[in-house]
Amino acid sequence: MTETEFTPIKEYGFIGNLETCALVAPNGSVDWFPFPHVEGASILAAILDPERGGRFQVSPAVPFEGTQQYVERTNVLETTFDAANGTATVTDFFPPAGKVDHPKKVLYRKVTCAEGSIDLEVEYEPGFDYGRADPAFVRTEKGIRAEGEDERTLLEATTDLEIVGNRVTGTLAVEEGDTEWLLLRCTGAEDADADPEGALEDTVSYWEEWVGTCSDEGSGCIFEGPWHDLAVRSGLALKLLTHEETGAIAAAPTTSLPEDIGGVRNWDYRFNWLRDAGFTVQALSSLGNSEGATEYFEWYMNLCQADEPEKIQPLYGLHGESDLEETELEHLNGYRNSRPVRIGNGAADQTQLDIYGELLLAVDEVLELGRELDDEEWDAVHDIVEYVREVWDDPDAGIWEVRGPGRQFVYSKVMCWVALDRGIDIATTYGYEAPVDEWRDARETIKEDVLENGYDEDTDAFVQAYGSDALDATGLLIPIVGFLPFDDERVQNTIDAIEDRLLEGDVLVKRYDGDDGLPGDEGAFVLCSCWLIDALALSGRVEEAVDRFESLIEYVSPLGLLAEEIDADTGEQLGNFPQAFSHIGLVNSALYLGHVQGYESPGAEPMGIRLGDSVSRDDG
Structure with a gap:
């Protein structure tokens, strides 16, 4: 062919x-x-x-x-x-x-x-x-x-x-x-x-009628501004990825569209990743689709209540299926002869500690919408935070699902900190029973550990994993989730280092520069480009952020759609299409830029932003 x-x-x-x-x-x-x-x-x-x-x-x-x-x-x-x-x-x-x-x-x-x-x-x-x-x-x-x-x-x-x-x-x-x-x-x-x-x-x-909830006059939408229509089109794509019966959202509707043309980086993305939870709820809420955000929240809360924390998987089928055995379809040649074609996804069996922080982010977001937790839901959240307190220093496969021995990924540690931080905040704000003092101690222990082992003085940046000098775009999230303030020198050094080593062209950011055990290369990750834009905007580097966002949207398809990755040399879209994470990133970047430029509806504040405050709300 x-x-x-x-x-x-x-x-x-x-x-x-x-x-x-x-x-x-x-x-x-x-x-x-x-x-x-x-x-x-x-x-x-x-x-x-x-x-x-x-x-x-x-x-x-x-x-x-x-x-x-x-x-x-x-x-x-x-x-x-x-x-x-x-x-x-x-x-x-x-x-x-x-x-x-x-x-x-x-x-x-x-x-x-x-x-x-x-x-x-x-x-x-x-x-x-x-x-x-x-x-x-x-x-x-x-x-x-x-x-x-x-x-x-x-x-x-x-x-x-x-x-x-x-x-x-x-x-x-x-x-x-x-x-x-x-x-x-x-x-x-x-x-x-x-x-x-x-x-x-x-x-x-x-x-x-559905888009009416995302209109400039919509009662729930908090985003207005020059990229409103682009964000709404992303919202329409996200809605199409949502399963009506369960509220689950597929990462993408396709399988095995390659990240590397002719290579083996071809995965099945027709499942729901719990790591998407916080970012997805934020994007849906920001578009005025609080009903969709709440339905999605309730779906994964049901999963969390059904399993002990240690049994919660990184991803599930859209009906809650846990058996996602990965197989290869040898009779298909693949897109542009990129083999193998895979169905199912073996990452479901991995340990990914970051998912617990992302789940707590989503809980925090939904509570801001006015949704309350019943006793059973709080018990599930409580057990997750307790579990994180016990296992945060274990190695894992990380957000990028590296296939091989587990590592001490910095982002996983940071998200364990987030799980404890939001757990403390939720318990104290809403009066839920919890061992808050023990959680505070664990939160501080994690932070000290990450600052000591996750920041490399020679690299002058937060690195991908302890003992490594590889950079990872997840370092851009450290201030966004509130781990450190945006004006912290280490945060700004990490942004600069990522721009120096992971940035291709004006805006395209690769996920990391370390070995992941797979042959071949991959394109720049759209979501990581959005993270860079967010970090710049919320650091006060607004003009840089706007310029990079304008560069990014030049890669959006004529129909307003985005795949997972972009080839920096050709501008070609790569990977599964359309990709929920890419559209979530686009919506949230438009939201953050709107925030710093004053485009929100009166009285609205973008959800999930700590605005440089590394001190939890319960600590004043």
Whole structure:
């Protein structure tokens, strides 16, 4: 397979129904569609292998230029084809599950002709179970049914369809003013009543109403300013990554899109990482989506109540599944021949001590929203803080999930400090019973240990791990979580060192410069670029922060979407797409910049900012 067969990652549009999703290329091809949920096996996966993965393409039979846009402030995608004889648009959407009275397991594709006349070729080639199941086709009164081992689809069209080998083909001949519909009905929706025009109208209305909570006039949104629309688009992407039934948020809707083209850094991100908790709750709250923030909080609190602290995993399935066994799909060649293609994620079995601090950050955020903890929830929080007090000095795999022997990661220690710090604050502020004096002692012990062993005088910065001189972008979070004030010399030295050693170009920041035990390299991590912007802004280096933020948003796709990483040499987006962490970072950076420039709504304060105060609130 040649690389020209692959669409650049950043050119894809993203649609979904709050249970699953699809990626649509500018040539009208749906190249990724897992079912019935985002973490399910794919029906379409041409993005991972054009020959075996499967696709559903609607595009002109003659040369054309394809462009995409969303219906304003919605997740309804329009792909427009300009050809010599005419212009046509394919409108793609799923009805959001539980939000509108239309079958959710249907991909709707509306074809309209704006001018001239144009013939559109239809090609549907399913690849059930990641391309491992050969489809069987049956013609029915409604259309053509394709069956795999576990799933089936029914392609319904307003044109004649033919079965040719392992695919379904047809032609839509449209003239100015014409409208045609293609419905891909999936398991459970083959016979459901469908009203395509009504489904489109109601889906658009749902998203417009949802975005209304993020408008400048919205009662809950605390962010205004020049990047408001960009932040709202990130909010729409985050909402699509949210599972309606549980409130869990997928890190990304895809698997194995490479961090290194042709390399092995290809992971399955269709799960929920607890480390995202605090940052996610902050972003959702800042966009006025306090309901989503609270639902997410309640989901992971249920997980914490179900397990002892030592059994809490770094990540779970979106329904709370704990068994995420990692396997390789050897029959797929991978995006641009980047192998292996993986499903599942072995990081679920790792010890990552930072997750407890991130969980406590999220608890703190939600309490600020007015949500109270019941006795069982406080017991779970109490037990987590007690557990951290016992194990904070153990080695772990760290936030970046290094595969190999555990290390004494500085960020893990800092987040253990955060767990104790926020635990103390919550207990004293809300009157929960806790051994606060013992927690204060442990908090001070951790801080002394990190200051003695985590800051390297020769490097003149906080390093990645004890005894190492490698730098890590997580050092930028030390003042943001309140461990040290922004004006502390060690904090500013760390920012400068990271700019010197991890910064590429104007804004692209690599995660770290130490060995992680894997071959190959990776791109700059979008979230780390956001952390740099945040640290600069909150240090008073506002002009630098604004300049870097403006540089960062130049890498955002035309649809307002971001992958996990960016290649500093080419500007190409890398890794799974779209990435929740990237959009969380974008929202929070816009928030912080808005804060320092005075763009918040009157009386609002951004959540999670300690503003340089290294003394906990309970200490005055």
